[in-house]
Amino acid sequence: MEKALENRIRELALRLESRPPVQFPPSDGLPGEPGGVLIQRRCADVKINPGGSERLKLFHKRFVLTAALKQEGLVCVNDLAFPIAPGYASLVYPFQYHHYVVDQSDFFWLVISFELERMFYPETLYHCSVQLTETSWRLLARMLEIYLGHGGGEPRVRRYLNCLLAELDAEPRRIDAGTHALASDRRVRLFEEINGYICLHLADSGLSVEEIARRHGVSRSYLYTVFETMLGCHPAEYIRQLRLRQACRLLKSGRWLLSEVAAESGFSSLSVFSRSFRRMTGVSPSEYMRSAAAGQAEETASF
Incomplete structure (x- = not known):
């Protein structure tokens, strides 16, 4: 039925x-x-x-x-x-x-x-x-x-x-989350492990695709294949997006200096962070912070 x-x-x-x-x-x-x-x-x-x-x-x-x-x-x-x-x-x-x-x-x-x-x-x-x-x-x-x-x-x-x-x-x-049995799809299991590792080391500016592949016992090329198939992007792009997402969260709180947000989000310098943030969002980190403080957070119909 x-x-x-x-x-x-x-x-x-x-x-x-x-x-x-x-x-x-x-x-x-x-x-x-x-x-x-x-x-x-x-x-x-x-x-x-x-x-x-x-x-x-x-x-x-x-x-x-x-x-x-x-x-x-x-x-x-x-x-x-x-x-x-x-x-x-x-x-x-x-x-x-x-x-x-x-x-x-x-x-x-x-x-x-x-x-x-x-x-x-x-x-x-x-x-x-x-x-x-x-x-x-x-x-x-x-x-x-x-x-x-x-x-x-x-x-x-x-x-x-x-x-x-x-x-x-x-x-x-x-x-x-946290107490479930392992997923039956090996790719889902691998991604869950990798996602947890990335989130744990997000503030480490030296985190690399090569290190992630080595830690999880897979080749760099296989890692790229899994990300492209399951998520539609490359591992480095995914890490960058998680860092920017973390930065958005910290900026919205209004309790962090821009240099602190950059460091906590894993960017090697404030200038690198500012360039990446503007490229992905269209505004500077300071503009985004002011917008969030004014309650003008952008809303979208994508999900």
Whole structure:
């Protein structure tokens, strides 16, 4: 039965818009209900990770619920990571830096973005993926049918999503960050180990691709292949993006000098940091800090 529902969901998902809108839809939910619902598919022809500087923008005030229909992957949230297996779903909470690791040539995931008032946040879905029950599949299928027929502003879409979140919140079968069993895909296991190592040594300006490959017993060329296949970028680019993400976090706090941000983020000097930051974000670190202090953090519909 669950397989039939999964196939039905895949059929419906193929009818969704393939490209994200320029802006998220406005929040339209009643108190306690999800609002501004946006549903998209992610597969070989619609990558789940944006490229270049867009990867830094996976930070916004919305929830992101991801359901894996095909292919195991990894969800990276701030400095934590956990697998998401086929038939599982994960929830990223607002203002959490996040990205996904999966074979970009052979996967099919469904991504639902929405807003919800803080006092109604689900309580137990932080940093884990949860198995979808038959009830969850049915709720997801019906929500998709209504969404395709009437759009995300239809009240029934919000209510079915609310029921789906409650079902996931109550499900005990889950994969938690830090305590989970090893992923079945060797590439996912390797990336999780490497991601943890990079995050641990991010402030080390001497961290190199060669050192990472040697530490994990793989060749430099294999490491490049895994990153390109699973993430769509090279290891050095990934390290640079994590450093810039760390820098954004520190700049937003407003408690660090620019030279301290550069050092804590692993840049060899303030000038190198400033050039890299401007190249990836379009503004200088000081401009970004002033913008964040004024509450003008950029929001994007990429996820």
